[in-house]
Structure formats: C-alpha cells, structure tokens
Amino acid sequence: SSGINAEYGQCLRCCLCSAPLSDSCFFDKEQRLYCKADYQRMLDASTCCMCSATISTNDLVYRVYGRMYHIRCFLCCRCNLPLRKGDQYLMHGNGDLACKVCSEEAARDQYYISGE
Numbered sequence: 001s002s003g004i005n006a007e008y009g010q011c012l013r014c015c016l017c018s019a020p021l022s023d024s025c026f027f028d029k030e031q032r033l034y035c036k037a038d039y040q041r042m043l044d045a046s047t048c049c050m051c052s053a054t055i056s057t058n059d060l061v062y063r064v065y066g067r068m069y070h071i072r073c074f075l076c077c078r079c080n081l082p083l084r085k086g087d088q089y090l091m092h093g094n095g096d097l098a099c100k101v102c103s104e105e106a107a108r109d110q111y112y113i114s115g116e
Helices: 036-044 100-115
Strands: 061-064 067-070 089-091 097-099
Touching (some): 089 100
Antiparallel strands (some): 061 067
C-alpha cells in the first residue's frame, strides 16, 4: 500500500514494532498491519512452493496449509490452468495442485489401473 492519509498515519502502527505507518503499510490475512521492514522479515525465509523463488513484499501470493505460492504459480499440475480463489482443487503431499476436473480424472484413472 502507498501513501496513507495523514489523518490516520499517526494512529496506525505496526503490530510488531509499533512504528507509525505514515508512509506505507502491509497486512496479512488476519488484517494485522506491518511496517515494510517487519513484513519483509516475515517473508524473507519464504519461497514459492512451485517455482522455489523467493517471495518478496511486492509479490501477490496464495497461502495454503502453510505453503506459499506466487499467484502466477498457482496452477493445476496436470492441465496448467490457473487456479483462482474459490476453485476446488486437490493438494498433493509434495505441494502440487490439481484442479477438480484433473483430480477426478486422476482418481478415475487410478481406480481403473487398480481394478484391473
């Protein structure tokens, strides 16, 4: 976020260090506010589960069961179609994601292979 209204800048503070958030602020899914330095420290050790690249403060991400994905990397591992908020998908133990259609096809294929 950029340029916080001066009227609120004195009241808004980082939830970790209590620094005033007069220039910019960042927030997490619980709507807690952070200064840029603390937000960056939180993300420094974070890498995308798919591409293994570092996730920076400017990256938009999805968090799923503690794993982080760049939005551009949040794809079905079988058909490579992007997964969007609200889509149904299956998450494999290795972090791969499969859209509902592909996961149902994979289950059906597995059933036929196992049933032979």
